[in-house]
Amino acid sequence: DGGITQSPKYLFRKEGQNVTLSCEQNLNHDAMYWYRQDPGQGLRLIYYSQIVNDFQKGDIAEGYSVSREKKESFPLTVTSAQKNPTAFYLCASSISGREEAFFGQGTRLTVV
């Protein structure tokens, strides 16, 4: 079945560690996005990519990094520079230029 797969579902990180969240899609979508969701807040855009080997910062990119080496994959690294990384992270994809985005099931990251 076509869809977006995020892994892991739950992730625990010690302070000072970098962690990488996986996002894979088999929808043949060009555009991919990473959002962060905190309690009581909506989705805030971290990074997005319209095509392979190209990506742009969103509204809250500090402390995060991404790569887009393959069309199907858009991993997000939460670095030690991110001061408050505990949150729910959602990956999405869309046909380039089309509004409707499809979401993965999310990864809940907790700093311990």
Add this chain to the structure above:
Amino acid sequence: EDKVVQSPLSLVVHEGDTVTLNCSYEVTNFRSLLWYKQEKKAPTFLFMLTSSGIEKKSGRLSSILDKKELSSILNITATQTGDSAIYLCAAYYGGATNKLIFGTGTLLAVQP
């Protein structure tokens, strides 16, 4: 600064009630307004609105866009407990940076 604002932030109703959720936006190069429902993890697409005054309907849910007022409403009639969720509104703007900006969401709880 581009922004999307939703109200109320949370709402508790009883089964059978009708609810109206509000979304206002200030977005440059606005192209369309999208509504999503988030029950547990992945938001699922409900509606996309591009033209003012044209109602979109799906079962007990309906939505309409008012471009003059820069706003949209989502109506749910004869609410059921299964309607309990976070309802997210997002504005899509095109141009060089096609992306979705989300509001804070409205948490709807439908009690039996």
